[in-house]
Structures are given as structure tokens and as C-alpha cells.
Amino acid sequence: MRNVTCQALVNLYADSRFVFMTGDLGFMALEPLQKAMGHDFVNAGVAEQNMVSVAAGIASGGLQCWVYSIAPFLYARPFEQIRNDVCLHDFDVKLVGNGGGYAYGSMGSTHHALEDYGALLTLQNMRIFVPAFSEDVTVLVKKMGSWRGPVYLRLGRCEKPKDFCLPNYAPWRRLLSGDGDVLIVTGPLVGGFVEIMGQMDSTHRPELWVLSELPILPSDVPVELIQAIITKQQVCVVEEHVAQGGVGQMFAHFILSTRLPVQRFLHFHAKGYLSGLYGSQAFHRKECGIDAQGVLEAIRQPHE
């Protein structure tokens, strides 16, 4: 998704001026943007706190400012700068974090971002975009460019199956119909579900939805999804993020506050490092039980 993001930003810059700052990351990805932007592209060095404060100052002076790093370095280290300098003022700063969830795999736990959107959503004025596919990034970058206020973009690696016909971007999309539970997935993780479920008969599979924008706004939830929940009364949420502050908790709140008749609610989420062993993104997903195969097997278990 990084390269798609870069190209989308090159296109955006051609239309409207902004400043882009990186915390010394983006090798083999951001070079075209650097070339296109000249002095408006700034490598702020390995100093994320200053970078975010400077970005807020730039935005206060009238230029939109984009800030890039890998996800964990972007939301955790400068959290107070995001809170005080960006969000309290509602400044037009865009945060782009690469490698949401366990994306950096065997690089180790310091490089994982398992709490990013939950933590950031506690801040006022913050919006979160979690593209599931590379195609989403182009739409979302454009959307971020026209939105005046703080946004965090959580990038990952696109896992879309080759022949899958992706519906047009929307905050909520039904990717596959099915007679089973309502299954809601956030982020690129959904690609694995499409891969497996695409080969299943629709009478034996869940109805698959992907969510890409947070917080969950009741007015954004499609009528079709609400109808499916009312009919099926069984909902499952999957995300590569810890339970606290995650999509599962947010959607459970939506269900309760709108009094939807749900009999069974399952939440599959990141659980840190259960075994104390480390590996690829796939390794950690499987250990937490958020991989497509693991989730689909768990859903089949009878209702306790």
C-alpha cells in the first residue's frame, strides 16, 4: 500500500499544496513524492515528537501537513503531541502509519501496532481510515486531502485475491453474501477471508462485511447490514488490534445502543504474544485466532 499511497500523494500535490514530513522512513517508497514536492518534502529525522509539533505549527500557519512513519513510531512516541498540538486545536494534520497490526512480523514487537486506532480514537477530532485493499488507498488519500482536521491512515499489505471483483469504496462494504452469521472485518486481514469464503457455497458461509472508517458513526451503518443483523442475530467482528478500544467494542456499543436483537456476539482480536514466541504476521494472526481459517472454524462451533 505504501507505493500506492505515494502515487496518490503525488497526484494530490499536483492539485493542492501541502507539506509532507517523514521520520526518516520511506526508503524505496517515497522517493517519487520527494522528487515531486521539493522543499515541501521534509525528512524531520528520527524525532517524532518534534515532527508532530512542527506539523501542527505548519498546519496552524495555513498549509495541510502530512506526517509519515511506521505505525508504532507514529502514534505511541508522540502521543502527547498528537493530543495537545494537533487534536486539541483540530489542526489539519494527516498521520500516515505504515504496518498496522502485526504487519512487521518478525521484526519484533516494538514494530507492531496493536493499539493504534483504539488509542487515537480517544482523542477529540480524530478520524481513522483503515484501507483494506490498495484500491482503497487512492480514494482515502483524496478524501483525507479534502478533509480539514486530523486523520490517521493505517496502512498494511494488500491481501486481495487476484480475481476478486472489489466493490467501489465505501466506509462499509458487503464483500460476500451468505446465509450464515454477519462477519465484520477491519483492514487488510479481510483478504484472507475473501480467499477462503469465495470458494464456499453461499448457503454455508457468513455474510462478509469490511469496515474502513472509524469511529463507527450510526448514520454510516448501512441499512442492509442492520437488516442482516436483525435477520441473523449473530455477529462476529475480527480485527488486528487489541480488544480494548477496538472495532468489536465499538460495534457492541452500537448494537446495544440501537437495541439490535443479537443472540450471539463473537469478537476475534489481537492478543499480544501469547506464547512468547515471534514470527511473521501470519504466525501472530494464527496464534491469536484472527486468521481467516481460525475464525471460520470457531464460528462453526455450536452456540454455547
Added chain:
Amino acid sequence: MDNQLIKKARLRLLKMHYEANIGHLGGNLSALDAMVYLHSKVLSEEDIFVLSKGHSAGALYIALWVCGRLDDASLSMFHQEGGKMTGHPVGGWHQNIPFSTGSLGHGLGLAIGRAFVKRLKQETGHVFCFTSDGEWEEGSNWESLMFMAHHKLDNLTLLVDANGLQGFGRTVDIVSLEPLITKFQAFNVDVQEIDGHDTTALAAALVLQSTQPKIIILRTVKGHGISFMEDRMEWHYLPMTEAQYRQAVLEVEQSS
């Protein structure tokens, strides 16, 4: 600068804090002379002042009052319910208070952003940032210092209110940064060190032409101008009793 102006500012600061029953006077009195001078004699419409040591909000409000940018009704709302005159500034509601500050180590980065965007947009005007000395224990400030030096932001001046006292002791006893001047000089910026209560020296330091970012270390006295507050840490926190307020007012009125 006119001593009467400083006396007027000091008396109004004391009154505002006394009426609100609020402390933080020590660091406000160390900063007041420079902040009143900057606001009344230096800052133009195009300039920006960023108060990084947000606990000196009182001095900022008084400096704006001296210039006619805040009125008495506003000052009477200091620390009051349902107002905007908080103990640490809330940004955005007043043209001359651009940022919410109070957590130390943020203001310089914000000021750099303003100076940087002025350069990119080829705008005139200068950015001034005002920090404390204890605040330089924050790592973010050193990140900012590196950035401003590297980018040679000559439209930015940093003033450090070096009163030598911080939240729970003397700066030299806690995590000493002295001599601060040599540390700043190592970053290839223009550094001057002056008596922070001598506005003639401040005027001279401010007009010095430079192609580098400028730092002015203001050697100040916490609680300056009030004998029983001077260089005493407790005046970081304590509100005045009625007797203390009366004595403080008397001392200011009788000062030369």
C-alpha cells in the same frame, strides 16, 4: 522601557492572581519584564509569540492587557468558571494566543512549524518562542533545537527564562544543564545571555542580525520584584494571603 509600564503590569499581575487566589507567581514575575517588552515594543501584526512555559499564562495575559489586547473584564475571568482565561493558555480563542500550552516541551516545535511555514510561503514576520529553563529537561526540546538549527530558521527567536528554579528544586541540583549557553552554542545557533530584567539589554539582543536561529538566555529571578518571593521555590505554587498581597503591592509601588 518605561519603568512605569512594568510597575503597572506587575501590579495588575498581582491583583489578578490575588483575586483569583492562584499561585504560579514566581515564574510569571521572572518572565513578565521580557514578555511585556516583547508585546508592547517588538511584536508586529505579522509576528507570532508562542508561550511554551504555559504556567506563565498570567504574564502573557498581562502583556496583552498592557497592549490593549485584553481588557479588565477578561482579566477578571482568570481561572474562573465558564471562561477562557485558564491557568495555562488555551489556544485559538484570541488572535495572540495561537496554541494551547502547559505540558512542557511542545511550544518550540509549534513555533518552528510557524517559522517553517512562513519560509515556505515566503511570508514576512518573525516567530518568538518563550520557554522556561527546567523545560529543557524535556527531550522533545532538543529534537526541536536540532531541527531549527539544521534548517537555519533565521525567522525564529527562542527566549529562555532561566530563573534557576523549577517544580521541586533548583535546576542545578536536579538535572543540571549549566552552562546552558555552551550546550546551545554546540548546535550552531546564535546564543546570547543577558539579564532578563534589563529590557535595554533585551532590545539590543533582539536587533542583532543573524542568519541563524537566535537564542536569548534571560537570566532572571523567580518572583522578581517582590522581596519575599524572590528566588524562592514555593512561589511556584502558593497564592498570596491578604497581608502578602498588600506588602507586594507596597513594594512595587515604592520601587524605582
